Amino acid sequence: MWPDFVHTSTMSKSALVKVILLGDGGVGKSSLMNRYVANKFDSHLFHTIGVEFLNKELEVDGQQVTLQIWDTAGQERFRSLRTPFYRGSDCCLLTFSLDDGQSFRNLANWKKEFAYYADVKDPDNFPFVVLGNKVDVADRQVSAEDAQRWCRDNGGCPYFETSAKDATNVASAFEEAVRRILALDDRADHLIHTDMVDLKKKKEPQSPSCC
Ligand SMILES: Nc1nc2c(ncn2[C@@H]2O[C@H](COP(=O)(O)OP(=O)(O)OP(=O)(O)O)[C@@H](O)[C@H]2O)c(=O)[nH]1
Ligand SMILES: [Mg+2]
Numbered sequence: 306m307w308p309d310f311v312h313t314s315t316m317s318k319s320a321l322v323k324v325i326l327l328g329d330g331g332v333g334k335s336s337l338m339n340r341y342v343a344n345k346f347d348s349h350l351f352h353t354i355g356v357e358f359l360n361k362e363l364e365v366d367g368q369q370v371t372l373q374i375w376d377t378a379g380q381e382r383f384r385s386l387r388t389p390f391y392r393g394s395d396c397c398l399l400t401f402s403l404d405d406g407q408s409f410r411n412l413a414n415w416k417k418e419f420a421y422y423a424d425v426k427d428p429d430n431f432p433f434v435v436l437g438n439k440v441d442v443a444d445r446q447v448s449a450e451d452a453q454r455w456c457r458d459n460g461g462c463p464y465f466e467t468s469a470k471d472a473t474n475v476a477s478a479f480e481e482a483v484r485r486i487l488a489l490d491d492r493a494d495h496l497i498h499t500d501m502v503d504l505k506k507k508k509e510p511q512s513p514s515c516c
Pocket of ligand 1: 337347379
């Protein structure tokens with residue numbers, strides 16, 4: 306029960322959504338998260354060990370959203386540290402680097418690993434978004450056509466060519482992930498009570514009690 310000074314007009318519901326970044330070590334997952342959340346880029350970032358997450362508040366199509374971005378360690382030796390965090394993800398961002406053909410060929414393994422540990426029964430109907438990162442580099446090894454074909458063959462997931470370095474398409478990719486999640490049926494269970502209580506708002510005048 307809310308105390309009587311809390312007026313419903315002072316509360317706003319925010320949806321909490323969890324997206325997880327997966328992909329080979331070095332493709333730029335941490336850089337994408339840092340670019341999006343902090344608008345920063347570090348050209349000498351250390352490999353991630355385990356997982357890290359950051360929150361970002363945003364509004365998509367009039368809906369307030371708390372986006373929780375989970376960044377994982379892509380290196381094989383950290384597999385057991387990252388997989389326990391897959392469960393509960395609303396969207397998975399499968400990331401490869403456009404200058405690293407092997408990271409693209411590994412997307413199928415990442416999808417499989419995610420589906421297994423997140424316990425996703427029907428992966429082709431789960432919201433995956435594919436990111437081809439480092440679009441700023443000159444020596445590209447993966448064509449847009451090959452990447453788009455992979456997406457078509459894998460449930461028709463959206464594909465973005467991004468650059469964490471110069472910010473190309475980074476916000477669009479995360480926002481599309483949120484749109485995909487919000488478009489799914491029955492989001493009611495994700496509406497968490499981050500109800501904002503405006504403590505500065507004056508108490509509503511009480512109607513005189515009658516007895
Ligand atoms: N040119 C260019 N370099 C990038 C881009 N994104 C990341 N990098 C660089 O690529 C290297 C690896 O980036 P990270 O973000 O650490 O990669 P990661 O996927 O998080 O790697 P792990 O933590 O090992 O899984 C860093 O030196 C980054 O500066 C990009 O869009 N363009
Ligand atoms: Mg990292």
